[in-house]
Amino acid sequence: MSGTNTGVPSVLAHDLPRPVPPDELAACPVGDVFRRVGDKWSMLLVILLGTRPHRYNELHRAVEGISQRMLTRTLRGLEADGLVWREVHPTVPPGVEYGLTPLGRSLLEPLSALADWAVRHEAELNKVRRTAPNRSG
Template sequence: MLDRLGDKWTVLVVVELAKGVRRFRELERAIPGISQRMLTLTTKRLWRDGLVERTVHPTIPPQVEYRLTPVGRSLSDMVDVLADWSREHKDAIATARADWDAAQEPPHRT
């Protein structure tokens, strides 16, 4: 399960579905860089894990909608907390990274 939660596509799909019901193409347009194949795999995994509900409407062509389940919404709440933490600490993290990078550079010879 940690692999799934650590996957960037999972987080982005959950964030988008937290906004409401989305059709497949809406998800695809809303998540830059995700391929159709990766979106299909991600939604199937989330569906299998019980985080997403998938509804197929009998139209031609079929319309498929996705929504978060109650468990998926609870994950969305945790993602929001993580995003808030990230925003709150981004300057400190950037400073720590710059300090670490500077310490790793070999001294310049003259």
């Protein structure tokens, strides 16, 4: 919420050009964050790492269905975005531990708000989905 638009959700406080140019959409930091947390595994990993740091194999065991390749790619993406830290322990074989950075921790509150909204509206969303015409093709 901005200071001049009291009561207006911040996503509505700014006028978007019509039509929205593809380069502006690609450069939008909001879309970039939504793409990161909206993928299949990132939000789950952020939530798990929000409880405490985890070793790689511990994360792999905690997320049923994620391949080692996808876990590695997702963790690298979260690390590249500054949301996750990675520490290699000098053991044989090397142990690798992951945790949330302060920036990653700051994402827990808005993720929680979105999760709370989804749980609060689950029945309503499911009802609408069941009654909506199939428009998939």
